[in-house]
Amino acid sequence: MDIPFTQRFCLSDNGFLPPNLPLARLPDPYYAPWESVISRLPHLLQTNSLRNQVGQLPNLSVHALRSEPEWRRAYLILAFLTHAYIWGEDKVKDVLPPCIAVPLLAVADHLELPPVATYAALNLWNFTTVSDDGTLSDTSIPFDDLDRLRALHTFTDTESESWFYIVSVAMECRAGKILPVLLKALDAAAINDTPTVTAALRQFIPCIQEVGHLLNRMHERCDPSTFFFQIRPYLAGSKHMAAQGLPNGVFYDEGDGRGEWRQLRGGSNGQSSLIQFFDIVMGVEHTSNGCTHVPGDDDKAEKTEKSEDGFHHEVRGYMPGPHRRFLENVAAMPSLRDFVMQAQSDAPTDELQELSAAFEDATKALAAFRNKHLAIVTRYIIIPSRQKAAREASNASDAKTCPLRGLAGNPSKKDSAELLTGTGGTELLPFLKHTRDETLQAGVLTPPASRDE
Numbered sequence: 001m002d003i004p005f006t007q008r009f010c011l012s013d014n015g016f017l018p019p020n021l022p023l024a025r026l027p028d029p030y031y032a033p034w035e036s037v038i039s040r041l042p043h044l045l046q047t048n049s050l051r052n053q054v055g056q057l058p059n060l061s062v063h064a065l066r067s068e069p070e071w072r073r074a075y076l077i078l079a080f081l082t083h084a085y086i087w088g089e090d091k092v093k094d095v096l097p098p099c100i101a102v103p104l105l106a107v108a109d110h111l112e113l114p115p116v117a118t119y120a121a122l123n124l125w126n127f128t129t130v131s132d133d134g135t136l137s138d139t140s141i142p143f144d145d146l147d148r149l150r151a152l153h154t155f156t157d158t159e160s161e162s163w164f165y166i167v168s169v170a171m172e173c174r175a176g177k178i179l180p181v182l183l184k185a186l187d188a189a190a191i192n193d194t195p196t197v198t199a200a201l202r203q204f205i206p207c208i209q210e211v212g213h214l215l216n217r218m219h220e221r222c223d224p225s226t227f228f229f230q231i232r233p234y235l236a237g238s239k240h241m242a243a244q245g246l247p248n249g250v251f252y253d254e255g256d257g258r259g260e261w262r263q264l265r266g267g268s269n270g271q272s273s274l275i276q277f278f279d280i281v282m283g284v285e286h287t288s289n290g291c292t293h294v295p296g297d298d299d300k301a302e303k304t305e306k307s308e309d310g311f312h313h314e315v316r317g318y319m320p321g322p323h324r325r326f327l328e329n330v331a332a333m334p335s336l337r338d339f340v341m342q343a344q345s346d347a348p349t350d351e352l353q354e355l356s357a358a359f360e361d362a363t364k365a366l367a368a369f370r371n372k373h374l375a376i377v378t379r380y381i382i383i384p385s386r387q388k389a390a391r392e393a394s395n396a397s398d399a400k401t402c403p404l405r406g407l408a409g410n411p412s413k414k415d416s417a418e419l420l421t422g423t424g425g426t427e428l429l430p431f432l433k434h435t436r437d438e439t440l441q442a443g444v445l446t447p448p449a450s451r452d453e
Protein backbone atom coordinates (compact mmCIF):
# COMPACT_ATOMS: atom_id res chain seq x y z
CA MET A 1 0.00 0.00 0.00
CA ASP A 2 1.70 3.22 -1.08
CA ILE A 3 1.71 6.55 0.74
CA PRO A 4 -0.51 8.33 -1.85
CA PHE A 5 -3.26 5.81 -0.99
CA THR A 6 -3.55 7.27 2.51
CA GLN A 7 -3.04 10.85 1.34
CA ARG A 8 -5.90 10.40 -1.12
CA PHE A 9 -8.18 9.91 1.88
CA CYS A 10 -6.82 12.87 3.89
CA LEU A 11 -4.86 10.72 6.30
CA SER A 12 -1.58 12.01 7.71
CA ASP A 13 1.30 10.76 9.84
CA ASN A 14 -1.09 11.53 12.70
CA GLY A 15 -3.68 9.12 11.34
CA PHE A 16 -7.12 10.71 10.98
CA LEU A 17 -5.88 13.97 12.52
CA PRO A 18 -4.61 16.69 10.19
CA PRO A 19 -0.85 16.86 9.57
CA ASN A 20 -0.62 20.34 11.14
CA LEU A 21 -2.35 22.13 14.00
CA PRO A 22 -5.93 23.14 13.14
CA LEU A 23 -6.43 26.86 12.44
CA ALA A 24 -7.17 28.83 15.60
CA ARG A 25 -8.76 31.68 13.66
CA LEU A 26 -10.14 32.30 10.17
CA PRO A 27 -7.65 34.66 8.49
CA ASP A 28 -10.16 36.70 6.46
CA PRO A 29 -11.52 39.63 8.55
CA TYR A 30 -14.86 39.04 6.80
CA TYR A 31 -15.41 36.25 9.36
CA ALA A 32 -14.60 38.42 12.40
CA PRO A 33 -18.26 38.32 13.59
CA TRP A 34 -18.14 34.48 13.83
CA GLU A 35 -14.76 34.59 15.55
CA SER A 36 -16.04 37.16 17.99
CA VAL A 37 -18.98 34.98 19.09
CA ILE A 38 -17.04 31.71 19.30
CA SER A 39 -14.26 33.36 21.34
CA ARG A 40 -16.86 34.39 23.97
CA LEU A 41 -19.02 31.26 23.74
CA PRO A 42 -18.80 30.01 27.38
CA HIS A 43 -19.42 33.51 28.74
CA LEU A 44 -22.38 34.08 26.41
CA LEU A 45 -23.85 30.76 27.52
CA GLN A 46 -23.34 31.50 31.20
CA THR A 47 -25.06 34.85 30.82
CA ASN A 48 -27.91 33.49 28.68
CA SER A 49 -27.03 35.92 25.91
CA LEU A 50 -25.83 33.58 23.17
CA ARG A 51 -29.11 33.55 21.26
CA ASN A 52 -29.26 37.31 21.41
CA GLN A 53 -25.71 37.57 19.98
CA VAL A 54 -26.48 35.06 17.24
CA GLY A 55 -29.55 37.14 16.40
CA GLN A 56 -27.21 40.04 15.65
CA LEU A 57 -24.89 38.06 13.35
CA PRO A 58 -24.82 39.12 9.70
CA ASN A 59 -25.67 36.49 7.07
CA LEU A 60 -22.13 35.59 5.99
CA SER A 61 -21.44 33.38 3.00
CA VAL A 62 -18.68 30.80 2.51
CA HIS A 63 -17.16 32.60 -0.51
CA ALA A 64 -14.09 33.79 1.48
CA LEU A 65 -13.04 30.29 2.67
CA ARG A 66 -9.95 29.33 0.70
CA SER A 67 -8.20 26.25 2.10
CA GLU A 68 -9.35 22.97 3.65
CA PRO A 69 -8.18 24.08 7.13
CA GLU A 70 -10.37 27.18 6.70
CA TRP A 71 -13.41 25.09 5.73
CA ARG A 72 -12.78 22.90 8.78
CA ARG A 73 -12.51 25.88 11.11
CA ALA A 74 -15.73 27.36 9.70
CA TYR A 75 -17.45 24.01 10.29
CA LEU A 76 -16.15 23.84 13.87
CA ILE A 77 -17.37 27.38 14.65
CA LEU A 78 -20.82 26.88 13.14
CA ALA A 79 -21.25 23.41 14.68
CA PHE A 80 -20.45 24.80 18.17
CA LEU A 81 -22.81 27.72 17.59
CA THR A 82 -25.56 25.34 16.44
CA HIS A 83 -25.48 23.21 19.59
CA ALA A 84 -25.09 26.27 21.81
CA TYR A 85 -28.09 27.89 20.13
CA ILE A 86 -30.31 24.80 20.40
CA TRP A 87 -29.44 23.72 23.96
CA GLY A 88 -27.95 26.89 25.45
CA GLU A 89 -30.86 28.32 27.41
CA ASP A 90 -33.58 26.85 29.58
CA LYS A 91 -36.02 26.22 26.79
CA VAL A 92 -34.71 24.23 23.84
CA LYS A 93 -34.86 25.94 20.40
CA ASP A 94 -36.02 23.87 17.45
CA VAL A 95 -35.35 26.45 14.71
CA LEU A 96 -31.83 27.31 13.62
CA PRO A 97 -31.69 30.82 12.11
CA PRO A 98 -30.41 31.44 8.55
CA CYS A 99 -27.22 33.20 9.74
CA ILE A 100 -26.02 29.82 11.06
CA ALA A 101 -28.07 27.34 9.04
CA VAL A 102 -27.13 28.59 5.56
CA PRO A 103 -23.32 28.69 5.92
CA LEU A 104 -23.33 25.54 8.06
CA LEU A 105 -25.16 23.59 5.34
CA ALA A 106 -22.60 24.84 2.81
CA VAL A 107 -19.50 23.91 4.86
CA ALA A 108 -21.00 20.57 5.88
CA ASP A 109 -21.71 19.85 2.23
CA HIS A 110 -18.13 20.76 1.27
CA LEU A 111 -16.64 18.50 3.94
CA GLU A 112 -19.26 15.75 3.35
CA LEU A 113 -20.38 15.87 6.96
CA PRO A 114 -23.82 16.35 8.51
CA PRO A 115 -24.62 19.90 9.72
CA VAL A 116 -24.07 19.14 13.44
CA ALA A 117 -21.18 18.94 15.91
CA THR A 118 -19.55 15.66 14.98
CA TYR A 119 -16.37 14.08 16.36
CA ALA A 120 -14.53 15.92 13.55
CA ALA A 121 -15.70 19.34 14.83
CA LEU A 122 -15.30 18.60 18.55
CA ASN A 123 -12.10 16.56 18.50
CA LEU A 124 -10.22 16.08 15.23
CA TRP A 125 -10.11 19.77 14.31
CA ASN A 126 -10.44 21.41 17.74
CA PHE A 127 -7.06 21.37 19.46
CA THR A 128 -3.83 23.24 19.92
CA THR A 129 -0.57 22.70 21.77
CA VAL A 130 0.87 24.66 24.68
CA SER A 131 4.59 24.75 25.41
CA ASP A 132 5.98 24.73 28.95
CA ASP A 133 6.28 28.54 28.96
CA GLY A 134 2.58 28.82 28.01
CA THR A 135 3.13 29.62 24.31
CA LEU A 136 0.16 28.46 22.26
CA SER A 137 0.44 26.57 18.97
CA ASP A 138 3.94 25.23 19.53
CA THR A 139 4.45 23.21 16.37
CA SER A 140 7.26 21.12 17.84
CA ILE A 141 4.89 19.32 20.24
CA PRO A 142 3.58 15.98 18.99
CA PHE A 143 -0.20 15.56 19.08
CA ASP A 144 -0.02 12.60 21.46
CA ASP A 145 1.61 14.68 24.20
CA LEU A 146 -1.64 14.86 26.16
CA ASP A 147 -0.34 17.15 28.91
CA ARG A 148 0.54 19.79 26.35
CA LEU A 149 -2.67 19.71 24.31
CA ARG A 150 -5.69 22.01 24.79
CA ALA A 151 -9.07 22.18 23.10
CA LEU A 152 -9.45 25.34 21.03
CA HIS A 153 -13.10 25.68 22.03
CA THR A 154 -15.46 24.41 24.68
CA PHE A 155 -19.03 25.21 25.70
CA THR A 156 -18.24 25.38 29.40
CA ASP A 157 -14.68 26.69 29.70
CA THR A 158 -13.95 23.79 32.07
CA GLU A 159 -10.78 21.75 32.14
CA SER A 160 -13.02 18.66 32.12
CA GLU A 161 -14.41 19.57 28.70
CA SER A 162 -11.04 20.37 27.15
CA TRP A 163 -9.62 17.13 28.54
CA PHE A 164 -12.62 15.15 27.28
CA TYR A 165 -11.84 16.30 23.70
CA ILE A 166 -8.05 16.10 23.74
CA VAL A 167 -7.81 12.61 25.20
CA SER A 168 -9.24 11.44 21.86
CA VAL A 169 -6.76 13.63 19.96
CA ALA A 170 -3.82 12.01 21.75
CA MET A 171 -5.30 8.54 21.14
CA GLU A 172 -5.81 9.21 17.43
CA CYS A 173 -2.24 10.46 17.08
CA ARG A 174 -0.68 7.58 19.02
CA ALA A 175 -2.59 5.06 16.92
CA GLY A 176 -1.75 6.90 13.70
CA LYS A 177 1.62 5.15 13.66
CA ILE A 178 0.03 1.71 13.34
CA LEU A 179 -2.15 2.59 10.35
CA PRO A 180 0.56 2.07 7.68
CA VAL A 181 1.71 -1.10 9.46
CA LEU A 182 -1.77 -2.61 9.26
CA LEU A 183 -2.24 -1.48 5.67
CA LYS A 184 1.04 -3.20 4.79
CA ALA A 185 -0.23 -6.31 6.58
CA LEU A 186 -3.31 -6.36 4.34
CA ASP A 187 -1.02 -6.16 1.30
CA ALA A 188 1.19 -8.89 2.75
CA ALA A 189 -1.84 -11.12 3.31
CA ALA A 190 -2.73 -10.77 -0.38
CA ILE A 191 0.63 -12.32 -1.33
CA ASN A 192 0.64 -14.92 1.50
CA ASP A 193 3.49 -13.21 3.36
CA THR A 194 2.64 -14.72 6.75
CA PRO A 195 5.65 -13.41 8.76
CA THR A 196 4.84 -9.80 7.83
CA VAL A 197 1.20 -10.24 8.90
CA THR A 198 2.26 -11.85 12.20
CA ALA A 199 4.78 -9.09 12.88
CA ALA A 200 2.14 -6.41 12.20
CA LEU A 201 -0.33 -8.07 14.57
CA ARG A 202 2.37 -8.26 17.25
CA GLN A 203 3.05 -4.53 16.74
CA PHE A 204 -0.65 -3.73 16.95
CA ILE A 205 -0.99 -5.19 20.47
CA PRO A 206 1.23 -2.70 22.37
CA CYS A 207 -0.19 0.10 20.24
CA ILE A 208 -3.81 -0.58 21.24
CA GLN A 209 -2.64 -1.01 24.85
CA GLU A 210 -1.04 2.45 24.76
CA VAL A 211 -4.21 3.88 23.23
CA GLY A 212 -6.18 2.22 26.07
CA HIS A 213 -3.76 3.74 28.57
CA LEU A 214 -4.48 7.19 27.13
CA LEU A 215 -8.22 6.47 27.33
CA ASN A 216 -7.80 5.62 31.02
CA ARG A 217 -6.22 9.02 31.57
CA MET A 218 -9.75 10.45 31.05
CA HIS A 219 -10.16 9.96 34.82
CA GLU A 220 -7.27 12.35 35.59
CA ARG A 221 -8.88 15.64 34.60
CA CYS A 222 -12.42 15.02 33.40
CA ASP A 223 -14.84 15.07 36.30
CA PRO A 224 -17.81 12.69 35.78
CA SER A 225 -20.44 15.06 37.23
CA THR A 226 -19.17 18.00 35.18
CA PHE A 227 -19.19 15.79 32.11
CA PHE A 228 -22.68 14.40 32.66
CA PHE A 229 -24.51 17.48 33.91
CA GLN A 230 -22.70 20.37 32.19
CA ILE A 231 -20.91 19.14 29.05
CA ARG A 232 -22.95 16.26 27.71
CA PRO A 233 -26.21 18.19 27.31
CA TYR A 234 -24.52 20.41 24.69
CA LEU A 235 -23.42 17.41 22.65
CA ALA A 236 -26.96 16.09 22.19
CA GLY A 237 -28.33 15.76 18.69
CA SER A 238 -31.84 16.15 17.33
CA LYS A 239 -32.63 12.47 16.73
CA HIS A 240 -34.73 10.54 19.31
CA MET A 241 -35.05 13.82 21.21
CA ALA A 242 -38.83 14.13 21.45
CA ALA A 243 -38.70 13.87 25.25
CA GLN A 244 -36.18 16.73 25.33
CA GLY A 245 -38.45 19.02 23.29
CA LEU A 246 -37.44 18.20 19.71
CA PRO A 247 -40.26 15.92 18.45
CA ASN A 248 -39.53 16.83 14.82
CA GLY A 249 -35.80 17.45 15.18
CA VAL A 250 -34.48 20.89 14.29
CA PHE A 251 -35.70 23.14 11.47
CA TYR A 252 -32.76 24.56 9.50
CA ASP A 253 -34.21 27.86 8.34
CA GLU A 254 -32.61 28.86 5.05
CA GLY A 255 -34.60 32.10 4.77
CA ASP A 256 -37.18 33.20 2.20
CA GLY A 257 -39.55 30.48 3.36
CA ARG A 258 -37.06 27.69 2.63
CA GLY A 259 -35.73 25.15 5.08
CA GLU A 260 -35.94 21.56 6.31
CA TRP A 261 -36.55 19.60 9.51
CA ARG A 262 -33.54 17.42 10.28
CA GLN A 263 -33.02 14.67 12.86
CA LEU A 264 -29.34 13.99 13.42
CA ARG A 265 -27.19 12.19 15.98
CA GLY A 266 -25.22 14.24 18.46
CA GLY A 267 -21.44 14.37 18.74
CA SER A 268 -19.88 11.11 19.91
CA ASN A 269 -16.46 9.50 20.03
CA GLY A 270 -18.25 6.56 18.46
CA GLN A 271 -17.87 8.56 15.22
CA SER A 272 -14.10 8.02 15.29
CA SER A 273 -12.83 6.30 12.14
CA LEU A 274 -9.91 4.81 14.06
CA ILE A 275 -11.68 2.06 15.98
CA GLN A 276 -13.77 1.18 12.94
CA PHE A 277 -10.54 0.88 10.95
CA PHE A 278 -9.19 -1.61 13.49
CA ASP A 279 -12.45 -3.57 13.34
CA ILE A 280 -12.38 -3.73 9.56
CA VAL A 281 -8.74 -4.85 9.41
CA MET A 282 -9.33 -7.49 12.09
CA GLY A 283 -12.59 -8.67 10.51
CA VAL A 284 -14.73 -7.74 13.53
CA GLU A 285 -18.35 -7.62 12.40
CA HIS A 286 -20.88 -5.51 14.25
CA THR A 287 -24.54 -6.33 13.97
CA SER A 288 -26.12 -4.25 16.71
CA ASN A 289 -28.10 -1.19 15.77
CA GLY A 290 -27.90 -0.05 19.41
CA CYS A 291 -31.34 1.46 19.03
CA THR A 292 -33.31 2.79 21.95
CA HIS A 293 -36.20 0.49 22.69
CA VAL A 294 -39.38 1.10 24.58
CA PRO A 295 -38.78 -0.34 28.05
CA GLY A 296 -40.81 -3.49 28.53
CA ASP A 297 -40.63 -4.30 24.86
CA ASP A 298 -37.82 -6.79 25.38
CA ASP A 299 -38.22 -8.57 22.07
CA LYS A 300 -37.14 -5.40 20.34
CA ALA A 301 -34.30 -4.89 22.80
CA GLU A 302 -32.82 -8.27 21.98
CA LYS A 303 -33.28 -7.86 18.27
CA THR A 304 -30.13 -7.16 16.32
CA GLU A 305 -30.12 -6.04 12.73
CA LYS A 306 -27.85 -6.47 9.76
CA SER A 307 -24.70 -4.37 9.99
CA GLU A 308 -25.80 -2.19 7.03
CA ASP A 309 -28.54 -0.86 9.33
CA GLY A 310 -26.38 -0.84 12.45
CA PHE A 311 -24.77 1.89 14.51
CA HIS A 312 -21.30 1.46 13.05
CA HIS A 313 -22.55 1.74 9.52
CA GLU A 314 -24.77 4.71 10.28
CA VAL A 315 -22.05 6.73 12.01
CA ARG A 316 -19.84 6.48 8.95
CA GLY A 317 -22.13 9.21 7.64
CA TYR A 318 -20.79 11.35 10.52
CA MET A 319 -17.17 11.03 9.42
CA PRO A 320 -15.45 13.39 6.95
CA GLY A 321 -16.10 12.14 3.41
CA PRO A 322 -12.49 11.07 2.65
CA HIS A 323 -12.24 9.10 5.92
CA ARG A 324 -15.53 7.35 5.18
CA ARG A 325 -14.29 6.41 1.72
CA PHE A 326 -11.00 5.19 3.20
CA LEU A 327 -12.91 2.78 5.45
CA GLU A 328 -15.04 1.63 2.52
CA ASN A 329 -11.90 0.92 0.47
CA VAL A 330 -10.26 -1.06 3.28
CA ALA A 331 -13.52 -2.94 3.91
CA ALA A 332 -13.53 -4.03 0.28
CA MET A 333 -10.27 -5.96 0.89
CA PRO A 334 -10.10 -9.37 2.60
CA SER A 335 -9.53 -8.82 6.34
CA LEU A 336 -6.67 -10.29 8.35
CA ARG A 337 -9.23 -12.66 9.86
CA ASP A 338 -10.09 -13.89 6.36
CA PHE A 339 -6.39 -14.52 5.79
CA VAL A 340 -5.92 -16.32 9.11
CA MET A 341 -9.04 -18.48 8.56
CA GLN A 342 -7.79 -19.38 5.10
CA ALA A 343 -4.38 -20.28 6.50
CA GLN A 344 -6.09 -22.52 9.10
CA SER A 345 -7.08 -24.88 6.33
CA ASP A 346 -3.41 -25.47 5.41
CA ALA A 347 -1.20 -28.01 7.18
CA PRO A 348 -0.19 -26.55 10.58
CA THR A 349 3.33 -25.18 10.77
CA ASP A 350 5.07 -23.13 13.44
CA GLU A 351 4.63 -20.08 11.21
CA LEU A 352 0.87 -20.59 10.98
CA GLN A 353 0.54 -21.27 14.69
CA GLU A 354 2.35 -18.01 15.42
CA LEU A 355 0.01 -16.22 13.02
CA SER A 356 -3.13 -17.61 14.71
CA ALA A 357 -1.79 -16.85 18.20
CA ALA A 358 -0.90 -13.28 17.19
CA PHE A 359 -4.35 -12.78 15.67
CA GLU A 360 -6.14 -14.10 18.77
CA ASP A 361 -4.01 -11.91 21.03
CA ALA A 362 -4.70 -8.87 18.82
CA THR A 363 -8.48 -9.31 19.00
CA LYS A 364 -8.24 -9.82 22.78
CA ALA A 365 -6.27 -6.56 23.04
CA LEU A 366 -8.98 -4.75 21.05
CA ALA A 367 -11.68 -6.26 23.28
CA ALA A 368 -9.68 -5.19 26.37
CA PHE A 369 -9.70 -1.65 24.99
CA ARG A 370 -13.50 -1.88 24.70
CA ASN A 371 -13.66 -3.09 28.31
CA LYS A 372 -11.80 0.04 29.42
CA HIS A 373 -14.28 2.11 27.43
CA LEU A 374 -17.17 0.29 29.12
CA ALA A 375 -15.74 1.23 32.52
CA ILE A 376 -15.50 4.87 31.38
CA VAL A 377 -19.09 4.91 30.16
CA THR A 378 -20.24 3.41 33.47
CA ARG A 379 -18.44 6.09 35.47
CA TYR A 380 -19.30 9.05 33.24
CA ILE A 381 -22.86 8.21 32.18
CA ILE A 382 -24.46 5.26 33.95
CA ILE A 383 -23.61 6.23 37.54
CA PRO A 384 -24.47 9.95 37.23
CA SER A 385 -27.67 9.13 35.34
CA ARG A 386 -28.77 6.77 38.13
CA GLN A 387 -27.98 9.48 40.69
CA LYS A 388 -30.09 11.89 38.68
CA ALA A 389 -32.97 9.41 38.39
CA ALA A 390 -32.85 8.72 42.15
CA ARG A 391 -32.85 12.44 42.90
CA GLU A 392 -35.80 13.03 40.60
CA ALA A 393 -37.69 10.09 42.11
CA SER A 394 -37.17 11.45 45.61
CA ASN A 395 -38.27 14.93 44.53
CA ALA A 396 -41.34 13.36 42.99
CA SER A 397 -42.25 11.48 46.18
CA ASP A 398 -41.84 14.72 48.15
CA ALA A 399 -44.14 16.26 45.60
CA LYS A 400 -46.91 13.77 46.40
CA THR A 401 -48.04 16.10 49.15
CA CYS A 402 -48.36 18.88 46.58
CA PRO A 403 -51.13 18.08 44.14
CA LEU A 404 -49.92 20.48 41.48
CA ARG A 405 -46.29 19.29 41.32
CA GLY A 406 -47.42 15.70 41.70
CA LEU A 407 -49.28 15.90 38.42
CA ALA A 408 -46.14 16.31 36.35
CA GLY A 409 -43.38 15.28 38.70
CA ASN A 410 -43.25 11.51 38.82
CA PRO A 411 -40.50 10.22 36.52
CA SER A 412 -41.85 7.13 34.82
CA LYS A 413 -39.90 3.93 34.22
CA LYS A 414 -39.53 5.13 30.66
CA ASP A 415 -37.89 8.40 31.73
CA SER A 416 -35.23 6.75 33.86
CA ALA A 417 -34.46 4.13 31.22
CA GLU A 418 -34.09 6.78 28.57
CA LEU A 419 -31.39 8.44 30.64
CA LEU A 420 -29.21 5.46 29.90
CA THR A 421 -28.92 6.18 26.23
CA GLY A 422 -26.00 7.57 24.25
CA THR A 423 -25.93 11.03 22.70
CA GLY A 424 -27.04 9.42 19.47
CA GLY A 425 -29.89 7.58 21.16
CA THR A 426 -28.14 4.23 21.55
CA GLU A 427 -29.12 1.91 24.36
CA LEU A 428 -25.83 1.94 26.13
CA LEU A 429 -24.57 -0.98 28.15
CA PRO A 430 -26.10 -3.86 26.12
CA PHE A 431 -24.84 -2.20 22.96
CA LEU A 432 -21.29 -1.65 24.20
CA LYS A 433 -21.05 -5.15 25.69
CA HIS A 434 -22.26 -6.51 22.37
CA THR A 435 -19.52 -4.64 20.46
CA ARG A 436 -16.94 -6.02 22.95
CA ASP A 437 -18.25 -9.58 22.51
CA GLU A 438 -18.24 -9.25 18.73
CA THR A 439 -14.56 -8.28 18.98
CA LEU A 440 -13.78 -11.40 21.01
CA GLN A 441 -15.84 -13.49 18.61
CA ALA A 442 -13.62 -12.43 15.70
CA GLY A 443 -10.70 -14.04 17.54
CA VAL A 444 -12.44 -17.43 17.66
CA LEU A 445 -10.85 -19.18 14.71
CA THR A 446 -12.38 -22.64 14.95
CA PRO A 447 -15.04 -23.02 12.26
CA PRO A 448 -18.43 -23.88 13.83
CA ALA A 449 -18.99 -27.67 13.94
CA SER A 450 -21.30 -28.86 11.19
CA ARG A 451 -24.78 -29.98 12.39
CA ASP A 452 -24.35 -33.37 10.71
CA GLU A 453 -21.30 -34.20 12.80
Ligand code: HEM
Binding pocket: 164, 167, 168, 171, 215, 218, 222, 227, 267, 268, 269, 270, 271, 272, 275, 276, 370, 373, 376, 377, 380, 381, 421, 422, 423, 424, 425, 426, 428, 432, 435, 436
Ligand atom coordinates in the same frame (compact mmCIF):
# COMPACT_ATOMS: atom_id res chain seq x y z
C1 HEM B 1 -15.90 10.27 29.03
C2 HEM B 1 -15.53 9.62 27.93
C3 HEM B 1 -16.47 8.85 27.03
C4 HEM B 1 -17.79 8.61 27.15
C5 HEM B 1 -18.72 9.06 28.26
C6 HEM B 1 -18.20 7.84 26.00
C7 HEM B 1 -19.49 7.45 25.74
C8 HEM B 1 -19.88 6.70 24.66
C9 HEM B 1 -21.24 6.41 24.33
C10 HEM B 1 -22.43 6.93 25.08
C11 HEM B 1 -21.24 5.62 23.25
C12 HEM B 1 -22.47 5.02 22.56
C13 HEM B 1 -22.65 5.56 21.19
C14 HEM B 1 -23.35 6.89 21.12
O1 HEM B 1 -24.25 7.15 21.91
O2 HEM B 1 -22.97 7.68 20.26
C15 HEM B 1 -19.89 5.43 22.87
C16 HEM B 1 -19.48 4.69 21.81
C17 HEM B 1 -18.20 4.63 21.39
N1 HEM B 1 -17.13 5.31 21.92
FE1 HEM B 1 -17.11 6.37 23.61
N2 HEM B 1 -17.11 7.59 25.22
C18 HEM B 1 -16.05 8.20 25.80
C19 HEM B 1 -14.78 8.24 25.31
C20 HEM B 1 -14.39 7.64 24.16
C21 HEM B 1 -13.11 7.82 23.55
C22 HEM B 1 -12.01 8.73 24.07
C23 HEM B 1 -13.11 7.04 22.44
C24 HEM B 1 -11.96 6.91 21.46
C25 HEM B 1 -11.94 7.42 20.29
C26 HEM B 1 -14.38 6.37 22.35
C27 HEM B 1 -14.78 5.50 21.35
C28 HEM B 1 -16.03 4.99 21.19
C29 HEM B 1 -16.42 4.07 20.14
C30 HEM B 1 -15.50 3.50 19.08
C31 HEM B 1 -17.78 3.84 20.28
C32 HEM B 1 -18.67 2.94 19.41
C33 HEM B 1 -18.91 1.62 20.10
C34 HEM B 1 -17.84 0.61 19.81
O3 HEM B 1 -17.42 0.48 18.65
O4 HEM B 1 -17.43 -0.10 20.75
N3 HEM B 1 -15.14 6.78 23.40
N4 HEM B 1 -19.07 6.10 23.74
